[in-house]
Amino acid sequence: MKGKITEQRIINIESAPEELHSGGAILSGIKAVFLFFFLCLVPFLSCQRNSPDYVYDVIVLGSGTGATAAAIQAARSGAITLWINPLDWPGGMLTAAGVSATDGNHQMPAGIWGEFRALIWDHYGGPDSVFTGWVSNTMFEPKVGRHYFEKLVNAESNLEVWKNSDWTSIEKNDFWKIKINGHPSIRGKILIDGTDLGDVAAQVGASYDLGMDSKAQTGESIAPEQANNIIQDLTYAAILTDFGKGTNKTIPKPKDYDPSDFQCSCVTDKCKDVAAHPCEMMLNYGQLPNQKYMINWPKYGNDFYANVVEMNPVERAKAYEKAKLKTLQFIYFIQTELGYSHLGLAEDEFPTIDKLPLYPYHREGRRIHGLTQLNLNHIQKVYAFNLYRTGIAVGDYPIDHHHAEHPDAPEIEFPAVPSFSIPVGCLIPRNVDDIIIADKAISVSNIVNGASRLQPVVLQIGQIAGIIAARAALKNTSPKNLAIRDLQKEVIYNGGYLLPFIDVPNDDIHFEPVQKIGATGILRGEGVPYQWANQTWFYPDSFIIADEILVNLQSFDAKIDFPIPATKEKLSIKAAITLAHSWQKDINQNHPVNSESDLLNRTKSQWESDWKLHNFDADRWITRKEFAVLLDRVIDPFQLKAIDFEGNFK
Numbered sequence: 001m002k003g004k005i006t007e008q009r010i011i012n013i014e015s016a017p018e019e020l021h022s023g024g025a026i027l028s029g030i031k032a033v034f035l036f037f038f039l040c041l042v043p044f045l046s047c048q049r050n051s052p053d054y055v056y057d058v059i060v061l062g063s064g065t066g067a068t069a070a071a072i073q074a075a076r077s078g079a080i081t082l083w084i085n086p087l088d089w090p091g092g093m094l095t096a097a098g099v100s101a102t103d104g105n106h107q108m109p110a111g112i113w114g115e116f117r118a119l120i121w122d123h124y125g126g127p128d129s130v131f132t133g134w135v136s137n138t139m140f141e142p143k144v145g146r147h148y149f150e151k152l153v154n155a156e157s158n159l160e161v162w163k164n165s166d167w168t169s170i171e172k173n174d175f176w177k178i179k180i181n182g183h184p185s186i187r188g189k190i191l192i193d194g195t196d197l198g199d200v201a202a203q204v205g206a207s208y209d210l211g212m213d214s215k216a217q218t219g220e221s222i223a224p225e226q227a228n229n230i231i232q233d234l235t236y237a238a239i240l241t242d243f244g245k246g247t248n249k250t251i252p253k254p255k256d257y258d259p260s261d262f263q264c265s266c267v268t269d270k271c272k273d274v275a276a277h278p279c280e281m282m283l284n285y286g287q288l289p290n291q292k293y294m295i296n297w298p299k300y301g302n303d304f305y306a307n308v309v310e311m312n313p314v315e316r317a318k319a320y321e322k323a324k325l326k327t328l329q330f331i332y333f334i335q336t337e338l339g340y341s342h343l344g345l346a347e348d349e350f351p352t353i354d355k356l357p358l359y360p361y362h363r364e365g366r367r368i369h370g371l372t373q374l375n376l377n378h379i380q381k382v383y384a385f386n387l388y389r390t391g392i393a394v395g396d397y398p399i400d401h402h403h404a405e406h407p408d409a410p411e412i413e414f415p416a417v418p419s420f421s422i423p424v425g426c427l428i429p430r431n432v433d434d435i436i437i438a439d440k441a442i443s444v445s446n447i448v449n450g451a452s453r454l455q456p457v458v459l460q461i462g463q464i465a466g467i468i469a470a471r472a473a474l475k476n477t478s479p480k481n482l483a484i485r486d487l488q489k490e491v492i493y494n495g496g497y498l499l500p501f502i503d504v505p506n507d508d509i510h511f512e513p514v515q516k517i518g519a520t521g522i523l524r525g526e527g528v529p530y531q532w533a534n535q536t537w538f539y540p541d542s543f544i545i546a547d548e549i550l551v552n553l554q555s556f557d558a559k560i561d562f563p564i565p566a567t568k569e570k571l572s573i574k575a576a577i578t579l580a581h582s583w584q585k586d587i588n589q590n591h592p593v594n595s596e597s598d599l600l601n602r603t604k605s606q607w608e609s610d611w612k613l614h615n616f617d618a619d620r621w622i623t624r625k626e627f628a629v630l631l632d633r634v635i636d637p638f639q640l641k642a643i644d645f646e647g648n649f650k
Contacts, residue, residue, distance in 0.1 A: 057189055058469045063089070064092040068091055071192075075470075077466060080158055081466075085165065087359070091142075098142050102454075112462075113455075117138055129289060162180065189473040192436050206369070212224055217445075222414070232403065235323070235360060237327070239350075240343040241347070243342050249335070258329075324354065328354075371429075385647070388647065391423060394419060395457040421500060499515060510540075513631075514625060521552060522631065525537055542624050545571070571621065576630055577618070
């Protein structure tokens with residue numbers, strides 16, 4: 001099978017000047033020799049990818065949303081990357097599983113999530129055109145999502161994709177050696193697990209948790225007393241099309257259909273549940289552009305319980321057929337009992353006989369034991385721990401679990417939480433080297449999985465996995481040896497967030513210094529639980545309070561003891577400049593001593609031209625954003641102290 005690089009080389013040959021293709025053209029001696037060697041070299045280079053001696057920098061395995069982002073980013077970061085995708089579709093749950101109503105991160109369009117969303121907006125005509133439901137801000141047809149993910153994938157010359165392929169065995173010697181059905185064995189330096197359930201990591205021996213944690217395991221007060229193996233319900237989604245009033249698209253009556261199973265999915269004459277939604281509202285939840293509806297309804301709908309994680313492929317397939325049947329029963333209920341016979345399975349979405357998605361939506365699988373684990377306490381009390389310093393992705397969705405189809409699942413009253421960061425150590429398995437987690441199987445508690453599993457977060461996780469893998473491969477080192485601050489800088493460079501500050505978006509000219517200073521803890525955000533889109537505010541235009549900033553500075557470095565004005569006084573630009581340069585002098589003993597006027601004049605010349613700030617007045621109060629820029633440019637505390645995976649200063 002031709003790799004992408006090979007195809008590009010052939011295209012280049014075919015687009016060469018006309019004399020190279022014309023049999024009647026007379027080539028000069030030099031051109032003829034060049035052409036001879038070039039045409040001989042192409043097949044030689046082409047075969048190298050299939051050679052047993054060839055080693056890819058990065059190999060991505062899996063069909064998940066995270067696998068898509070990881071493959072794209074690893075290639076962008078300079079690694080020769082191979083993506084083994086068991087499906088013919090990129091995009092994972094966003095496309096192949098039909099869950100094209102994206103939840104969360106509407107105000108934080110980080111990295112590839114922001115790129116993809118911009119393509120969707122342009123396709124449909126702007127953000128208002130895709131806000132067609134009542135929870136998700138971005139809704140689209142799965143086939144459209146597939147198209148744009150393929151566009152992003154095909155743009156990467158370092159990326160080779162083998163579709164409809166899967167691994168049969170994985171082993172590790174000097175490199176990963178992987179047997180692929182339909183292809184020769186391949187070798188790679190760094191492996192990325194892009195599966196929904198963490199199948200690859202488990203295969204190579206990574207330890208993991210499965211099911212609900214006990215409070216003794218995680219320290220989460222709301223966790224059950226006893227651990228169990230219950231995971232969240234999965235859903236076999238469906239896409240319906242409105243074919244117009246008067247048409248009848250009713251499917252054949254499914255096996256074992258019982259309308260009472262679904263009668264409280266919305267308000268009906270037979271439903272006694274006062275919390276049921278109106279039926280039109282139930283449908284509009286998943287309304288997509290172009291008169292389509294995503295059917296992914298949890299309450300008396302098509303959620304289905306099956307813990308398929310440790311099943312073999314045959315057992316999984318049987319469980320998925322049962323989940324499909326549940327969805328078909330629900331569709332039949334919608335068409336017959338609710339009277340929507342004109343809503344039929346979309347005929348232009350999925351290349352499947354039954355017109356259902358290529359695979360189900362898994363909310364939860366394995367949770368790999370990483371170098372760090374994110375739990376509820378870290379989200380609720382951000383600054384009581386240091387993990388925030390290691391953030392590489394952000395999310396704002398509330399903790400939301402689906403357990404209605406498993407009556408034995410312990411009930412948990414989930415608390416309101418602010419938006420949150422994902423620590424980099426959650427992506428790196430603790431007991432296996434040279435593998436990164438790129439999808440839902442990152443190292444979080446069962447409770448936190450209810451917020452970290454959402455599509456925009458997983459796209460970020462995949463993108464960061466690509467960054468980590470590429471950097472490790474190109475440096476010929478273990479991901480565990482990489483400098484966290486260097487990884488975070490690349491995250492910012494690629495439009496990603498370290499901390500979820502919604503009031504300094506990634507298109508703000510000062511986004512980078514705010515993110516970097518925030519990750520040191522010198523300037524901190526304030527988290528606010530808020531409906532379906534939690535928040536963290538940086539307050540860039542607020543002023544610096546002297547005693548508060550001194551506490552944070554001393555938390556960064558206990559030796560800091562600068563003269564700062566009285567406790568509750570706001571900090572002036574002059575005082576902030578003096579503080580910064582006193583710190584610089586303390587760091588660098590050879591730093592020349594400047595008079596106050598020299599410092600002010602030098603800073604004034606940089607303030608607008610270099611730092612892109614405004615209204616320099618030494619006597620006015622300095623804002624938090626201005627102080628972040630000042631510290632970043634004069635001190636760069638982000639790079640001043642290395643951190644470990646727990647966020648502690650080295």
